[in-house]
Ligand SMILES: C=CC1=C(C)c2cc3[nH]c(cc4nc(cc5[nH]c(cc1n2)c(C)c5CCC(=O)O)C(CCC(=O)O)=C4C)c(C)c3C=C
Ligand SMILES: [Fe+2]
């Protein structure tokens with residue numbers, strides 16, 4: 001085989017025990033692209049405060065979502081990898097940014113199992129660019145790849161937030177839910193600190209500096225999480241003919257006291273019922289696999305907040321997971337990346 005695929009996702013703890021969750025949180029939050037403060041202060045903050053305090057609480061949440069196949073995010077990524085291999089006929093592997101399986105061990109396995117390999121296509125399983133998700137995953141895999149001096153080439157699928165095939169797969173996964181008598185659909189994205197958006201602005205003068213920055217054409221958009229989630233939201237709403245006043249977007253999973261992108265999802269769950277939204281649909285397009293942040297934070301906690309504040313029906317729309325159109329989208333993204341490499345040659 002001359003070509004192979006490597007899916008890269010975020011990763012989950014090895015088990016829902018407090019010890020494994022603490023180890024996972026330490027690795028995750030010590031990443032300089034996630035908590036971007038000097039290493040001395042990051043170490044004090046993460047190892048001294050956040051990980052020890054958060055680990056038992058997060059572990060209890062992981063216990064609630066754990067399945068017989070393990071962590072949902074990993075189990076879904078594994079199934080997706082098998083389906084993609086079946087569909088494309090191309091050997092497909094997966095690794096995680098944090099915890100296991102690590103890029104190092106998977107790259108070694110690929111090298112051992114595919115001696116003829118010439119091109120490995122890495123697919124970061126994030127539709128949108130953020131330094132704390134897409135960028136860190138790509139750089140981590142590249143570091144392991146460069147260290148080992150493999151003979152095969154490594155190529156990377158770019159963020160696909162506005163790729164027609166991804167938008168279509170997402171829209172079709174949402175469409176059946178629109179048959180119900182809903183009042184509003186909320187697109188809830190994982191949040192990031194506003195500072196990260198400013199840092200990723202390659203022009204240094206566009207994001208959050210120009211009025212209505214996300215709508216004004218700029219080279220900054222290639223790296224702007226805020227712009228990209230807005231594009232995904234509007235394009236999916238357009239495909240599904242959802243009226244402008246029937247949808248909105250928000251950001252979840254805030255950590256720490258920094259200013260993160262707003263509006264916050266938890267605030268939306270409180271305010272929407274007061275604005276007359278009794279039947280709510282919630283989609284979460286920043287995640288392509290259901291995980292702690294969707295099953296626990298949206299489906300469980302989110303529903304509770306919404307119902308407590310006067311909401312009547314809360315429906316969570318599952319992530320793309322192992323959806324057939326999503327598998328086809330991944331195959332297309334891989335094909336297009338390989339084609340662009342061949343054109344460059
Ligand atoms: C869009 C993808 C993601 C971005 C961007 C992102 C940024 C980000 N995350 C944290 C802190 C945590 N995130 C946690 C879980 C988690 N995050 C993502 C994706 C993105 N994170 C996923 C898919 C998951 C779920 C993992 C799973 O096992 O199911 C957690 C761990 C759980 C918890 O204790 O809440 C933390 C911590 C920061 C600080 C950040 C940007 C700076
Ligand atoms: Fe996160």
Ligand SMILES: [Fe+2]
Pocket residue numbers: 206207208213214220221224226227
């Ligand atoms: Fe922007």
